[in-house]
Amino acid sequence: MRDGVQAGLTSAEATTLWGAYINDSAIKYKFKHFLSKMEDIEIKPLMQHALDIANGNLKTLREILNKENYPIPYGFNTDHDVDISAPRLYSDVYVLNYLHNASQIALQGYSINLSFAVRADVYSYFNECITQLTKFLREVKELLLLKGLYIRSPYLPIPNNIEFIDNENFLTGFFGKKRPLVGPEITNLFANDQRNAFGVSTLIGFSQVAQSEEVVKYLFRGIGIAKKHCEVFGDILKQDDLPVPTSWDSEVTTSTTFTFSDKLMMFYTTSLNALSVGFYGMSMATSPRRDIGLHYIRLSAEIMSFAEDGAKIMIKNGWLEKPQMAPNRKELAFKDFE
Template identity: 45%
Template sequence: MKEKKQIRLTSAEIAQLWAQYLSDSASQCILLYFLEKVEDEEIKPIIEYAAQLSSRHIQEIANILTEEKHTLPQGFKVEDDVNLTAPRLYSDTYVLQFIHQMSKIGLTSYAASLSSTVRKDITDYYKSCLVDTMTLFEMSKDTLLTKGIYVRSPYFPNLDHVDLVEKQSFIWDFFGEKRPLTAIEVSNLYANAQRNALGIATLTGFSQVAKSKDVTQFFINGIEIAKKHVQLFSEKLAESDIPIAVSWAAEVTNVTSHVFSEKLMMFYVATLNAIGVGFYGTGIAQSPRIDLGVMYNKMSVQVQLYSEDGANIMIENKWLEQPPLASDRKELANKNNQS
């Protein structure tokens, strides 16, 4: 019987695998550091499970890309990018919140990756990633609930009837009195405030352990942007009498010694920026109120400009890996003419 030939990876599959390899290699460094410092015996198994997932994903992606004769990304390595003997930079509470947020982001990104797959083995791989990440999501969520530190979205009154929109002001009343926020608008504002609050804590720790002046200042600038965004989200929620008090700044210690490489920290912030812009885009799409769309657009531009500053630092220091590119046909043609 003739052996069935394996179909080549599509550009979408290569892009997703490449990006995930980088992310998981960075996550592995961070999680192994957390594992060395954890004191809470209820949180430790969650970190162990998350680290095991990252390690397994790295190996599985490496096997796929190697079989296809693709060069592996450089990524990040424990021996180069993290000091496991450094003092504790973040509390166990922060670590648990970090893992829970990353699991929620993982569920979104793996679903997107799955939807772009063609080959059965790649589809099966991302299906397993989703199942594993769902387990991590439930583990972290249940522990947050048990410890009484889970931050819930606001509650709404019970619905007793259905209304239809009767006025254009539901969407267009930009300067006048605003209608109350819809449930999905509240959900997005609250979730974005939470992510930015966690980002403030993350960048605070990074700014303390960075050694280069430009990298330190980059993190400080990011803290100021995130604080402003939390303030804007809070103001929009307050307009509908929805309080918000989210801060994890107290979960950062006073450590200033070397913990993570600047290359790793810059990559992680670049990843958070990209994710943040994506969530702001979702906020635009799901917010009928025009003022919210305008706000999200302004925030997105601000984050993109901040990301450009980060990319320039990474390029200058040779920290930015170039993703797979399409063939430059014009360059190939010119080379042929020169030979």
């Protein structure tokens, strides 16, 4: 700030605020349905807290954007995106695990957004998001542990001493004997398997209540892809006699009543696609064994193809909101000559 004048929003700040608003507006409606069907008296306060956080975030985001005369994203701002009176679609166990997964993902996203923030109000907003979400995530983990539902990643034996890699065979994996998995590879394989397993149950529920045949077919394609990715990651873990995460398919009810709009479910599905590509890229960067890296490249390409088809469905139905764009200088220059 200079002479009392605050700097405008940078492209990074405007983009992260815009994306955060759309995400929280979507989460709000999903949480409203979850809360209306919640029976577990221990999970219900956490669900209410999560909804309160989303509503508080939306209020602050509107204040920052209005101050800059930035148009508020349309996002999801109508009760037509959810039917709170619809029968339960997912169990309370699923919802608690959803809060855990969603909080982990959001925490990573807020950390990135904070690193881009320059203006004091934007920095303060994302810093506060991290602070409240860190506390909330701990509460979710404690309840999962209390209920015996927390799925821990595999344990490794404590090494006797420090060692250095002295052979390039450490990197191989296509031919011959493969070395055992190292910690970062195990961590990412287990986490990616777990996320895909959770994605399967999410898309199963979505497919049961989708209204458009085109959307149903797309969701079923996503279920098949996620199951295949679980098999790939699970097989690699099993080769080293390591445990594989469980599935949540049994936590989906048989309801086929309209619950969420096709627009909302497609938004979540395409968001999961983008997250998966990001997680796979990070996993590939920390997996020295070449065969594992090749798996991530192949699976990422499959997700990107699936994501593109999802974007086409959203564009066709007018569901994809356009983010901020740089001005087309050529178009502006030739405006009077075309």
